[in-house]
Amino acid sequence: MNRIGVSLVLLVAVGAGLLALTPVPRAEAEGRVKTDFTPQQEQQIEALVRQYILEHPEIIPEAVAELQRREVVKVLETYRADIETPFPGAEAGNPKGDVILVEFFDFRCPFCRKSHSDLKRLIKEDPNLRVVFRDLPILDREGAEPLSRRAAIAALAAAKQGRYYDLHDALFSAPGRMTQETLVTAVREAGLDEKRLAADMNDADIEQEIAKNLQLAGNLGLSGTPTYVIGDQIISGAVDYNDLKEAVAKARAAKAGK
Structure with a gap:
């Protein structure tokens, strides 16, 4: 059992012991009777909790981390189906795999480019x-050529030819920053029908898919x-x-x- 678990057990045990000392009946508004702590017992519990936290302050970040983890799990469960269901064809690996890894990315993102070879290896x-x-074109600057969105649209259109990952890989494997010329070259390297594309x-x-991805990103914060969304991890x-x-x-x- 970790320290948080031990701490909770300790506090529950202390609380139960104090409760057993002298339970006091308290009349509820509905006419029911409930056993509650006396003010003295509450003070004793508060003092013990305070003392324990002062002696073991490391449990605070542990508790905060656990709370954050639970909040993440709650949010992911709310939106999991939308997160893990791809735009038709916008996926790679085993379509029946036992673990789903979801990547929110931008084709102009240098960190996405850097991580691409590692994900490809995996x-x-x-x-x-x-x-x-999940194409998330967020790096287009106002007044500049909207290359992030254009590349995302091209990749999703390539999915209709069954070549999403071919174009995805070609774009991230191209040297240097992405340009319109890079996009055209990648389309040809991926073997796409350009007129159909x-x-x-x-x-x-x-457009609906991109809007959906932007909304999901907002919902997930x-x-x-x-x-990356992998199981219950962001x-x-x-x-x-x-x-x-x-x-x-x-x-x-x-x-x-396990």
């Missing part, structure tokens, strides 16, 4: 991993890219292969009840 080495991509880029369902920022692998292993163990 997909290759873990045959039971399903990766869902141009037509599909105007489909309303693609995401502040940047990349952000991991933000550039992480390496080992971090991703550990998070997947943790989600897999939790699912197995």
Whole structure:
């Protein structure tokens, strides 16, 4: 049992002991009678709790972390179906994998680019991993060419040809910053039908998907890219292969009840 668990057991035991001393009946408004602490007992409990916290202040950040974890789990459970259900074709790995890794990313994000090779390696080495991509074009600057959104729209349109990940990989594997020329080159490297792609880029369902991703990011309180959702974990920022692998292993163990 961790320190928080021990502390809670201790406090419950103390509370139970004090309650057993001299329970006092208290009349409720509905006419029922309830046993409650006396003011003296409450003071004793408060003093013991205060003393324990002063002697073991490390339990405070542990308790805060646990509270935050529970809040994350609650939010994820509320939106899990939307988070883990991909735009048709916007995924990689095993579609029946036992663990789903969701990445919120922007094609212009340098940290997403940096993490791409690690995620690509993980997909290759873990045959039971399903990766869902959520395009989150948030890095376009006002007045500048909207390359983040254009690349996201192109990638989602490529999904209609079954080549989402081909374009995704080509864009992140291209050297230097993304430009319009980079996007055109990546489209050709991915072997896409360019005329069909141009037509599909105007489909309303693609704009709806991007709007949905932006809304999900807001609901989850995401502040940047990349952000990964793996099981009950939200991991933000550039992480390496080992971090991703550990998070997947943790989600897999939790699912197995270990």
